Amino acid sequence: MTGPVLRALGLRRRFPHPSGDVEVLRGLELSVDAGELVTVSGRSGSGKSALLALLGGFDSPDSGRVLLGGEPVDGAPPWHTCAVLPQALGLAPELTVAENVALPLRLQPGGDRDGIDARVAGLLGDLGVGALSDRYPGEVSFGQQQRVALARAVSGRPKVLLTDEPTAHLDAASKPAVLRLLRRCANEGAAVVVATHDDEVHAAANRRVRLADGVIMAASG
Ligand SMILES: Nc1ncnc2c1ncn2[C@@H]1O[C@H](COP(=O)(O)OP(=O)(O)OP(=O)(O)O)[C@@H](O)[C@H]1O
Numbered sequence: 755m756t757g758p759v760l761r762a763l764g765l766r767r768r769f770p771h772p773s774g775d776v777e778v779l780r781g782l783e784l785s786v787d788a789g790e791l792v793t794v795s796g797r798s799g800s801g802k803s804a805l806l807a808l809l810g811g812f813d814s815p816d817s818g819r820v821l822l823g824g825e826p827v828d829g830a831p832p833w834h835t836c837a838v839l840p841q842a843l844g845l846a847p848e849l850t851v852a853e854n855v856a857l858p859l860r861l862q863p864g865g866d867r868d869g870i871d872a873r874v875a876g877l878l879g880d881l882g883v884g885a886l887s888d889r890y891p892g893e894v895s896f897g898q899q900q901r902v903a904l905a906r907a908v909s910g911r912p913k914v915l916l917t918d919e920p921t922a923h924l925d926a927a928s929k930p931a932v933l934r935l936l937r938r939c940a941n942e943g944a945a946v947v948v949a950t951h952d953d954e955v956h957a958a959a960n961r962r963v964r965l966a967d968g969v970i971m972a973a974s975g
C-alpha cells in the first residue's frame with residue numbers, strides 16, 4: 755500500500771508582529787496522494803503562501819512536521835522531488851526563458867542536451883510562450899513570466915508540485931493551457947497543491963480544501 759506522497763502533520767507557524775504575533779497555522783493537517791490535484795482556497799492573509807513555504811521546505815514550522823515520501827522535510831528538497839512555483843516567481847534574471855526552464859533538467863544527472871531542449875520547447879510551446887525562449891525574464895510580461903516559471907517548475911517531472919496562484923496574472927486565453935498542464939502533472943503521478951482564488955482552477959481539482967483559522971477545512975460549493 756502506498757501512503758500519501760505529501761503530509762503535513764500538526765503544523766504550527768507564528769510570525770512576530772509589533773502589534774501582536776500572528777498565529778497563521780494552528781495545527782494544520784493535510785495529506786496529498788500521488789496523482790492528486792488539491793486546490794487550497796482561503797482569504798488573503800489566511801496563510802496559503804506560508805503553508806506552501808513550509809510544504810516546500812523553504813520555511814520551518816514552530817511545531818509539527820512535513821513528510822515527503824514518508825521522510826521528514828529538512829530544507830528545500832531537490833527540484834525533481836519537489837518543485838515550487840512561488841507567488842513571486844523567482845526566475846533567474848540573468849538566464850533566458852529557455853535556460854530558466856532547462857535549469858532543473860540540467861541539475862539532474864543523465865540529461866542529454868537534445869532531450870532537454872525538446873522538453874523545454876514543448877513546455878513553452880504548450881503554454882503559448884515558445885516564441886520568447888531567447889528573451890530574458892525582464893523582457894517579457896508578468897503573465898508570460900508566470901507561465902515560464904510554471905514550465906520551469908514542472909520541467910523536471912517533480913513528484914510534488916506546489917504552485918501559488920499560478921493563474922493570477924493570466925488573461926482568459928492563456929489560462930486553459932496552464933490548467934491542462936497542472937492536470938497533466940497530476941495525471942502523470944505528481945501530487946499537486948495549488949493555492950488559488952480562481953474558480954476555474956478549483957474546477958480542475960480532484961479535491962478542494964479551504965484554509966481558515968489556521969487549519970484545513972473541506973471547501974464548500
Ligand atoms: N515572513 C513573514 N513575516 C511576518 N509575517 C508573515 C510572514 N509571512 C507571512 N506573514 C503573515 O502571515 C499571514 C499569512 O500570509 P500569507 O502570505 O501566507 O497569506 P495568503 O493566504 O497567501 O494571502 P494571499 O491570498 O494574499 O496571497 C499574513 O498575515 C502575513 O502578514
Ligand SMILES: [Mg+2]
Pocket residue numbers: 802803804841918
Ligand atoms: Mg499568498
